[in-house]
Amino acid sequence: MKHLSIKAALLLGAAAAAGCGNMKQIKHQPYPETVRGDVVDNYFGTEVPDPYRWLEDDNSEATAAWVAAENAVTQDYLSQIPFRGAIRERLTEVWNYAKESAPRKHGDWWYYTYNDGLQNQSVIYRTKEPGEAGEVFLDPNKLSDDGTVALTDMSFSKDGRWFAYSAAASGSDWVEIRVMDTADKSLAADKIEWVKFSGARWAPDSKGFYYSAYDAPKQNAYSSKNEFQKVYYHALGTPQSADRLIYEDREHPLRYFSAWPSEDGKWLFVIASEGTSGTEVLYKRVSDPKFRVLLPGFDADYSPVDCKDDRLYYVTNRDASNYALMKVDLNRPGRIETVIPESERNLLEGVGTAGGSLFAYYLQDAQSRIYQYDYAGKQVREVVLPAIGSVDGFDGREEDSELYYTLVNYTAPATIYKYDIASGESTLYKAPEVNFDPELFTTEQVFYTSKDGTKVPMFITRRKDMKRDGKNPCLLYAYGGFQINQTPKFKPSELMFVEQGGIYCVANLRGGSEYGEEWHKAGMLENKQNVFDDFIAAAEYLIAGKYTSTDKLAIHGGSNGGLLVGACEVQRPDLYAVCLPAVGVMDMLRYHKFTIGWGWAVEYGSSENEEQFSYIYKYSPLHNIKEDVKYPATLVTTADHDDRVVPAHSFKFAAAMQHAQAGDAPILIRIESKAGHGAGKPTSKRIDEAADMYAFLFQNIGVPYREIEN
Template structure:
């Protein structure tokens, strides 16, 4: 192990740790919360009157909301500034974040491209080289697109011939992006600019002369809060203005529907994938010589993902009649011919299928850990790919001419390591391993299975120091998501590693609502079954306490977005079970979420308050509406951002205001509102470190366990 503190720093921090370890925690003086006006708004839902006193906070353009945000941030910053070890946490997080991060290389034209971050760069830089392993040159540096690193690459795609790169630039974390184009021969940007694009990148036509994209009309009201309707597909030809782009597809009868275009590699077919929300799709198609789209795979009761077209047949993955997904192919000239290529696995989820070098690569999930199988195009198994370690894999996809590919593998104690895979021999060799500033041998991850309220066994990853003792005194952070078919698989997080380094236990529960065990697992945690997700998470907390991993006085819970809903609901339902609650960018007002930006797309997952039956079960768990005056709630740090146009910050504003109003105990209720940031994607490294610093400083302070110096922690 290297030493990363000066001798003076070790002495000073060590002295603080010795004093603090005697439980002489610094007493923090909490300023009075801002006086938040309570309005008289009351809505009637099917005979049930529901008060919404903080409706005015939904207006993100008003002077009153801006003043409230400033006042709340001042209280929060004053509290955090009093925590004596806040700067020490920031210093250690900076050290842990500061290691070179490199992505797997992929070939486009005559160049190999890869992302690289020297450690603390706000955004990773796109490099290129003539051959993997040789010194690369900077091709596109997002850090130069803004002074503060808040403009990020949301998506990037190369034309088939490698002549152009189209990238989506997202400012301040917004989901709105501008598509820009770079000529790879000169490295210079073209005049092409595409605006008002959301949930879309550039999908290049096979001739490399232009690309398809999905866009909305320019907002007439609040750019970051107005509901988005009538998404359309356009074709943009390089060198022409956006005003000349050709409309490819629209559906005026369904304003709340997503659409994406996907052309076949041979240029013979164009597909439109449609969705009413975050799950359930429909596939339309037409020949390149036709103008009218026809329905190929009708929706929206199953999911379809296109893979490739070969010999006039579309290969696609689906959970239609296959909860764990199967790979099928359908004859585009005679759609009645639709057959299974790779059948559904009895136990393992088929997460996706990639193609490279004339092979199919099926990526499976077994107990939330990846496996890869190599097949030919008729579904005959070539080999099970022997992975170098257990964890999460990415990158088994490429071009039909490839003889090799590069993939990444990561887990909770190891950042992404890159391997080269020989497609013919089926052998993996190490390409690049990151140099990290900690000793991974000190830590371990175990997987346990615990019973939920209804007896269902739920898997959970538990990462801790090897010398951990089950004495019930360990700090513990429980993380979850549980929704939208999103799987929680092992991944490296410098902030979580810092927590474990301190003797903490970092736990990730694979709750229902994801698809770790297929569509049945997803459906068991959506709509009327959503309470199962909260029960799973509460049961995880109870398991950790009963097993003496921790105690309720040392337990914190955390989640973002749908996971923020999870934390909010569990805090409201079991306030006695945790010491600290950390909801991030959460969906917390379940009665009005669908009225903002793309919130309507979540109705297939949650249901909406506009349906009487769905209102009944949503209202029962909506965090905002189930807070009780006088209840003693855990210490809570609500986190959001001013440019979050996915889960608008009004959710967090209203929840924090109501929780402050209801709090009957002494634990602080604070809200941290980040400026020039959004839902999370593309957040600069500096802001990630700042956010993690404040979150963990608040956590340690409110479980009564001080942060210790690195030397003392070891």
């Protein structure tokens, strides 16, 4: 490990207090002339102009020309920032450490992923014994010339003989499933196309797998609406055209379906959902012709854990806001019993199985706690974790006597531990060697009060020598939706920011499920404004507490978090210096018309419903931009292959902001090529994007990046 010198530490202390006096003043080129059309939609008597509707056509020459022109303005501006290159160099250094996953046993081999530091995609290795030198099993970097093909899912047959992986090109949600023979690492002829939000779920006999797919799109694969997902069974060695249809629902085109076979081969389940929350469980004996409803939907969530002795174990929030583990007798489906009851204080995130035990993942104030139980629901022990953070890996096979898990937090990358299932002892297996001194940093958790009096937690990561004088650069991040919890994780780019004297803050807004389903419901549908209020209150808390000030504060979020940043920017443009919305849902009136956007209506509501339109319209970022307002410096980021939140959202938002901006702060958009919503993005593209984002941030808060001596 390399340690920072005293001189470097002193320089960093000075960096936070530096003002604009020695900053190079940069002006952007004129924005492209963006044609404003005359499209007007009528929603229940309310006329809503949509002047940039033409930017929704991502195949048109006009849109392509606009994208090129906007990128030219953005890159010209970024190229003038004198420390942009230095930021990229330091990011590359911090990113350049070996990253390894916890090993998992399949057949006679232990498999794990490994990245030597800057490889675009992590490589799958295997070894006969953990700790011994491994051999390359599959290198995804060889699936493309530029690292833009990534693995999104992988699974092994029960006997360990076959390996299936899902590969996505250029960040698309569409994947192709391929199969390898683990005996000789050869690629089988099997190829499954037009799969989305699904991988291969192997049948217990290892002769084939289940998957979910759509019909091939008739128009643009990256923006056309996806309907009628179906479940198929693929027998090894046969063409996709011969795959057996397992389940479809012709009456509900907007539902998702996925198969879940029991390990003993007796039962087959289909998990159905109408959106991002709320499920239904169907079941049948494998030999039966039809599925029946086991757990009716869609007003609660059900997540299968295991099937033993004709009983399905599942985690649910049915009558349990913090979730509970239940079991249902499949021969007498009305007989449901509680295995692990709901905790009054802690959220049950999920349950893993290994070595005949159940491992319950709890969140206590957004930090991991693990408890080991037997199948009768008797607690064996609380697993003593080596540090505070987020934990993953307590899952394995029935015959396992040990497992490996990872622990990560804001100042340390994933460290791997070995766990003895019988004794409960954890021992260090591997710790990453990093190119910074973690002793310089600390993370604290605070609780602040939102607009309606709700207490909201927030993690604050900073240098230990930080002074609360209101002069520190600060980056506030959050998500706030879809039951997604913001737990401690390590990001090299955020560490670089803190190293520079910045403060990195993550707020656990309502809309996630850090405190159960009630916390989620308090930030969805008609309650969505609570999420924005929580975020605004976090910014006000940081300013009032002299962590930072308005002219040093930046906000950042992606996807639903991009919506968060956009909404808060237009509601409180006076509160921040820099806004960084990434791949955001900006047009709340039309999001459901593209790809799988319809699935978010459960969370947001839809403009096709009069009551829901009334509250969506009030916060939709695109529709609340006002002319002659001085907006903060804004860097919108998106990608040309984003078929989750199509780039038209960002295109229209950026164009409208540029048109309305009354101040001097730049409104720029960075449009990445051969990239998607974010998953599987190559390391090189991640570093480039982070370098541009932080260069823009430092430039527009008037704090120059300082070189660090190692």
